[in-house]
Structures are given as structure tokens and as C-alpha cells.
Amino acid sequence: MTAEAKPKASRQRATWKQDPEAVKADILRVAREEFAAHGLSGARAQEIASRTKTSKRMIFYYFKDKESLYREVLEQAYRDVRNGEKALELENLDPVAALRKLVSYTFDHHRQNEDFIRLVMIENIHGGSHVAASETIREGNSPAVEQLEEILKRGTQQGIFRRDIDPLQLHWKISGLCFFNVSNESTFSVIFGDKIATPEGQIALRDDIVCTIVKSVLA
Amino acid sequence: MTAEAKPKASRQRATWKQDPEAVKADILRVAREEFAAHGLSGARAQEIASRTKTSKRMIFYYFKDKESLYREVLEQAYRDVRNGEKALELENLDPVAALRKLVSYTFDHHRQNEDFIRLVMIENIHGGSHVAASETIREGNSPAVEQLEEILKRGTQQGIFRRDIDPLQLHWKISGLCFFNVSNESTFSVIFGDKIATPEGQIALRDDIVCTIVKSVLA
DNA sequence: ATCACTTTGAACCAATCGGTTAATTGCGAA
DNA sequence: TTCGCAATTAACCGATTGGTTCAAAGTGAT
Structure with a gap:
């Protein structure tokens, strides 16, 4: 193995489709289950994220903060x-x-x-x-x-x-x-x-x- | 100022009565209110402590951990x-x-x-x-x-x-x-x-x- | 006097958690 | 092609929190 340039250690990133609505819906669905199971303070942002197809970042990207997410979950429910x-x-x-x-x-x-x-x-x-x-x-x-x-x-x-x-x-x-x-x-x-x-x-x-x-x- | 031993920075300590049962009862009473108001994960040890006549230290001294305290609150209730x-x-x-x-x-x-x-x-x-x-x-x-x-x-x-x-x-x-x-x-x-x-x-x-x-x- | 049990106080710690930064990549329109 | 914006990711951060350590000292029964 020569030290040939492994393409810049670039972490391979999966290509994705843009579908914000689906992503939001996915988050809301999981968040609903998590809030229902653990309450507002008991639910963990990381746990919600893990169970979605997206990341924790996106939760706060789409839903400002935990409480806003909770409120939206409640309204949707x-x-x-x-x-x-x-x-x-x-x-x-x-x-x-x-x-x-x-x-x-x-x-x-x-x-x-x-x-x-x-x-x-x-x-x-x-x-x-x-x-x-x-x-x-x-x-x-x-x-x-x-x-x-x-x-x-x-x-x-x-x-x-x-x-x-x-x-x-x-x-x-x-x-x-x-x-x-x-x-x-x-x-x-x-x-x-x-x-x-x-x-x-x-x-x-x-x-x-x-x-x-x-x-x-x-x- | 000579480096005279300021009585070793000994903080004056109040004298007290020993009454473990009363202290425990005090903690349980406040804990019950806090758990009832905020849930198991929502209640804060520090907040419980502040509202008692004793300190956070004593909560864990008498009741091992948060969940044990919660269980005792529940049983007492x-x-x-x-x-x-x-x-x-x-x-x-x-x-x-x-x-x-x-x-x-x-x-x-x-x-x-x-x-x-x-x-x-x-x-x-x-x-x-x-x-x-x-x-x-x-x-x-x-x-x-x-x-x-x-x-x-x-x-x-x-x-x-x-x-x-x-x-x-x-x-x-x-x-x-x-x-x-x-x-x-x-x-x-x-x-x-x-x-x-x-x-x-x-x-x-x-x-x-x-x-x-x-x-x-x-x- | 002694000795085990309480009580106090405060600093401390490691983990967790909500939330952010920064850098990158795809998308769609000009 | 290019360029601005939307979407994504991983690493990072500051605050909070449950829980501990340490050191000292009071209490009360024997």
C-alpha cells in the first residue's frame, strides 16, 4: 500500500433527497412516541434523533428547541x-x-x-x-x-x-x-x-x- | 498582617439538635411536593434541598439516590x-x-x-x-x-x-x-x-x- | 471518656444534555 | 457554470445535574 491519497479523508457522505416535509414528519412521529413515553423533561433529544433517519442537528434546525418541538407534537396529536x-x-x-x-x-x-x-x-x-x-x-x-x-x-x-x-x-x-x-x-x-x-x-x-x-x- | 493562623479558616458552625427522623420527614415532605409537581426526571435534587431545612448532602445521606427517594415518597403517599x-x-x-x-x-x-x-x-x-x-x-x-x-x-x-x-x-x-x-x-x-x-x-x-x-x- | 452516629458546608466531579459551530454537499434557478 | 440557499454531519460547548469527597464537629448513649 503506497501512501496514495486516500481522497482527503473525506468522510463519505451519503447522497440525499431533499424532502423537508418527510424529515419533519419523521421527527414529529418519533418525538411523539418519546414524549409520550418519558414526558417533557424525561425525553432526550439524542434519543429522538437516533430513532429518526436524520440527526439531532435537524431537530433544532426545524424545531427551534425542545419545548417548541413538544408543543408541535401536542398540537399535531x-x-x-x-x-x-x-x-x-x-x-x-x-x-x-x-x-x-x-x-x-x-x-x-x-x-x-x-x-x-x-x-x-x-x-x-x-x-x-x-x-x-x-x-x-x-x-x-x-x-x-x-x-x-x-x-x-x-x-x-x-x-x-x-x-x-x-x-x-x-x-x-x-x-x-x-x-x-x-x-x-x-x-x-x-x-x-x-x-x-x-x-x-x-x-x-x-x-x-x-x-x-x-x-x-x-x- | 503576619501570617498568624487565622483559626484555620474554620467557618463558624451553628449548633444543632439531632433529630434524624424529623430531617427525613422534612425531606420526604418537600420531595413529595417536588415530584408531584415536576415528575421523577423533572424534579431537581438541589431544589428539594433548598426547600428543606437541611442540605443536598443529607438527601443522599439518608436516601441513597433520587430513585430511592422517589420510591419512598411513593410508598409514604x-x-x-x-x-x-x-x-x-x-x-x-x-x-x-x-x-x-x-x-x-x-x-x-x-x-x-x-x-x-x-x-x-x-x-x-x-x-x-x-x-x-x-x-x-x-x-x-x-x-x-x-x-x-x-x-x-x-x-x-x-x-x-x-x-x-x-x-x-x-x-x-x-x-x-x-x-x-x-x-x-x-x-x-x-x-x-x-x-x-x-x-x-x-x-x-x-x-x-x-x-x-x-x-x-x-x- | 469514648465511640458510633449525625450534621454541616463547600468544593468537587464526571456524565449528561440541550443547543451551537463550522464546514460541506446537494439543489434549483439564473 | 455558477452561485446562493437548503440540508446534512460531526465535533464541540457551556450549563446543569445527580452524586461524592473531604474535613470537621456536635450529639447522645454507654
């Missing part, structure tokens, strides 16, 4: 979940059936969006300061309450629902039960066993919740 | 809350009244123990790994379920309660609603307004929850 609340076409169902469907759907929806639930938990630990700071999140609140209002109106007109039901409070109860199911699964299972967390347990629980909610509004 | 679940003397009440009282009490109790709720939230973000590691916490589970069993038994004997109620599932629902009330207050208020969080809103909510739970068990 809220946006995704709201988009996921697709039309349930409850208008064609009688009030009781509509309510049952709405509750079942909420239960499953929360179950399927664990990362979102975890982000909301984390946000609550921070006193909700970041959701409060985001106009996007504050404004576009979920259509669930309006849907409920509509169902309740029809139900009371037909005389099968109580007339003193507060839609917001009803939404609160549905949310609470469906949220808690995901958010507190770990500690509840550790202390009381995983009977409720099993697939059969979840089905039984969902039925129970649906039934409980329906009963609470019947005249 | 569970212990305190369980001790706080004082006898409600439900035996003398008819089943419905007993259930109403138990639910009301749980609602208030959670409300009054925000730090505990926050610690449980944090623990759930960690997948419950620390509660799982603590024998103390896993074993002494709350008497709430047994109390419920007793109430349910009396209720079914009298024929006023359904016979297919699962005590654990009922406990789950009560916990869920009362827990969510505290845990998600921030984000819920930001998005839906603080109508439910106001004192009057809380009273209405509690009544609603009590009513909802009772209805769910009536035959």
Missing part, C-alpha cells in the same frame, strides 16, 4: 385525534342507540390512541400550560359535546331522557371513564390485578360503561 | 392515603345510603389529595414500574373493594341491587370518575371552560357522580 373523530352518523339512530354508539366509539378510540392519552396526562402534570398556550388546541374543541346535545335534545323530545342533563357534564363522565381506562391501567393492574385489563375484561367494562351512561340519562 | 381512608361506619346505613356516602367520600378524598393523584399519574407514565417494585404498595390494597362487597351483598339480599354487579368493576368506575376529576382538571378546563371546576360545578358534579353510580347498581 390533538389535530390527529380530532380528524379521527369521524362522522358516526348518529342522526339516523334513535337517541339511546346513538348514545350507546357514541360511548362505545369513545371507549375504543381512547384505547387506540394511547400516545395521545399519555401526552394529555403529561400535559396535566404541567398544569395544562402548553395546551393553554396553543390557540389551535383551545379553539377547535371536539364535536363530541355538540353531538351529545343533539342526541339529548331528541331524547328529551321523545320523553325518554331526563330534561335536566347537562351535555358538558355528560361528556365529562364519558371522557373520564374512557380516559381513565387507558391512563391508569398500569397502576390499577398492579394493585388490583389485570382482570379488567384483559381483552374479555375490556369488553365487559365497555358494556358496563355504556350501560351506566345510558341509565344516567334515562327519565 | 400510598400509606398516608390508606390511613386517611378512615372508617366510614357504613354498616349502620342502608345499602343505598352507604353507597352514596362512600362515593361522596371518595370524591372529596381525591380532591383533597392532589399530590397523591399527581404521583399516581406520574407513576402511570412510568408504566407503574415503581409501584410494582414495592411490596408494601402492592399488598396493602385499599379496603374500598371489601366495603363495596359488603354493601352490594346487603343490597342484593334486600332485592334492591342487581345481582350481577362486579365489586371490582364498580370500584373501578368510582375511582375513575373521582380520579379524573382531579387529574384532568387542567386540560379539561382549558378546552371546555372551568364551569365544572368551580365550587358550584364540583358540587353538581359530585351529586351527578353519586347518582350515576347508584343508578348503575339498582335492580
Whole structure:
């Protein structure tokens, strides 16, 4: 081997495609998982970077700093979940059936969006300061309450629902039960066993919740 | 100035009382607040120290490291809350009244123990790994379920309660609603307004929850 | 008096972490 | 071709942080 010029010790650099949107999306996806798993202070920029196809530098290149990234993750998560609340076409169902469907759907929806639930938990630990700071999140609140209002109106007109039901409070109860199911699964299972967390347990629980909610509004 | 021995730069040292238990208790109290406010990774040893009457050194002197301190905080919090679940003397009440009282009490109790709720939230973000590691916490589970069993038994004997109620599932629902009330207050208020969080809103909510739970068990 | 246990205080340390620098390379338009 | 800007990378940096060392001294039971 002669000392022939190894091309200037130039570190070979992979050629790349320019696709900033894809890079940003990649970062956001991983960041969401990391924040959901470890919280705002617990998540590590380096760890997020390692799991993306890009580098730590790019995180700060596109998203100023950690908190800005967190805020964007949060906004995107809220946006995704709201988009996921697709039309349930409850208008064609009688009030009781509509309510049952709405509750079942909420239960499953929360179950399927664990990362979102975890982000909301984390946000609550921070006193909700970041959701409060985001106009996007504050404004576009979920259509669930309006849907409920509509169902309740029809139900009371037909005389099968109580007339003193507060839609917001009803939404609160549905949310609470469906949220808690995901958010507190770990500690509840550790202390009381995983009977409720099993697939059969979840089905039984969902039925129970649906039934409980329906009963609470019947005249 | 001769180089006379300035008493060896001996810093004057305050005299003190020995009271290791008080010092430990002081640290635990502050640590609980800090962990509840900022999470495991978010809490700062220095900040905990500053708020105690002692120094950072003593934290590690008594509690090996941060995680051990966190675990002890968690255990103490569970212990305190369980001790706080004082006898409600439900035996003398008819089943419905007993259930109403138990639910009301749980609602208030959670409300009054925000730090505990926050610690449980944090623990759930960690997948419950620390509660799982603590024998103390896993074993002494709350008497709430047994109390419920007793109430349910009396209720079914009298024929006023359904016979297919699962005590654990009922406990789950009560916990869920009362827990969510505290845990998600921030984000819920930001998005839906603080109508439910106001004192009057809380009273209405509690009544609603009590009513909802009772209805769910009536035959 | 003695001796183990506490307490104090402050400096110190190694690792970690958020964030930056600087230099380079591809891209797209003139 | 050339030139300015976007994208990329690795090395670097200053601050923070959990945790320790060291040295001294008070406390209290025996």
C-alpha cells in the first residue's frame, strides 16, 4: 500500500433527497412516541434523533428547541385525534342507540390512541400550560359535546331522557371513564390485578360503561 | 498582617439538635411536593434541598439516590392515603345510603389529595414500574373493594341491587370518575371552560357522580 | 471518656444534555 | 457554470445535574 491519497479523508457522505416535509414528519412521529413515553423533561433529544433517519442537528434546525418541538407534537396529536373523530352518523339512530354508539366509539378510540392519552396526562402534570398556550388546541374543541346535545335534545323530545342533563357534564363522565381506562391501567393492574385489563375484561367494562351512561340519562 | 493562623479558616458552625427522623420527614415532605409537581426526571435534587431545612448532602445521606427517594415518597403517599381512608361506619346505613356516602367520600378524598393523584399519574407514565417494585404498595390494597362487597351483598339480599354487579368493576368506575376529576382538571378546563371546576360545578358534579353510580347498581 | 452516629458546608466531579459551530454537499434557478 | 440557499454531519460547548469527597464537629448513649 503506497501512501496514495486516500481522497482527503473525506468522510463519505451519503447522497440525499431533499424532502423537508418527510424529515419533519419523521421527527414529529418519533418525538411523539418519546414524549409520550418519558414526558417533557424525561425525553432526550439524542434519543429522538437516533430513532429518526436524520440527526439531532435537524431537530433544532426545524424545531427551534425542545419545548417548541413538544408543543408541535401536542398540537399535531390533538389535530390527529380530532380528524379521527369521524362522522358516526348518529342522526339516523334513535337517541339511546346513538348514545350507546357514541360511548362505545369513545371507549375504543381512547384505547387506540394511547400516545395521545399519555401526552394529555403529561400535559396535566404541567398544569395544562402548553395546551393553554396553543390557540389551535383551545379553539377547535371536539364535536363530541355538540353531538351529545343533539342526541339529548331528541331524547328529551321523545320523553325518554331526563330534561335536566347537562351535555358538558355528560361528556365529562364519558371522557373520564374512557380516559381513565387507558391512563391508569398500569397502576390499577398492579394493585388490583389485570382482570379488567384483559381483552374479555375490556369488553365487559365497555358494556358496563355504556350501560351506566345510558341509565344516567334515562327519565 | 503576619501570617498568624487565622483559626484555620474554620467557618463558624451553628449548633444543632439531632433529630434524624424529623430531617427525613422534612425531606420526604418537600420531595413529595417536588415530584408531584415536576415528575421523577423533572424534579431537581438541589431544589428539594433548598426547600428543606437541611442540605443536598443529607438527601443522599439518608436516601441513597433520587430513585430511592422517589420510591419512598411513593410508598409514604400510598400509606398516608390508606390511613386517611378512615372508617366510614357504613354498616349502620342502608345499602343505598352507604353507597352514596362512600362515593361522596371518595370524591372529596381525591380532591383533597392532589399530590397523591399527581404521583399516581406520574407513576402511570412510568408504566407503574415503581409501584410494582414495592411490596408494601402492592399488598396493602385499599379496603374500598371489601366495603363495596359488603354493601352490594346487603343490597342484593334486600332485592334492591342487581345481582350481577362486579365489586371490582364498580370500584373501578368510582375511582375513575373521582380520579379524573382531579387529574384532568387542567386540560379539561382549558378546552371546555372551568364551569365544572368551580365550587358550584364540583358540587353538581359530585351529586351527578353519586347518582350515576347508584343508578348503575339498582335492580 | 469514648465511640458510633449525625450534621454541616463547600468544593468537587464526571456524565449528561440541550443547543451551537463550522464546514460541506446537494439543489434549483439564473 | 455558477452561485446562493437548503440540508446534512460531526465535533464541540457551556450549563446543569445527580452524586461524592473531604474535613470537621456536635450529639447522645454507654
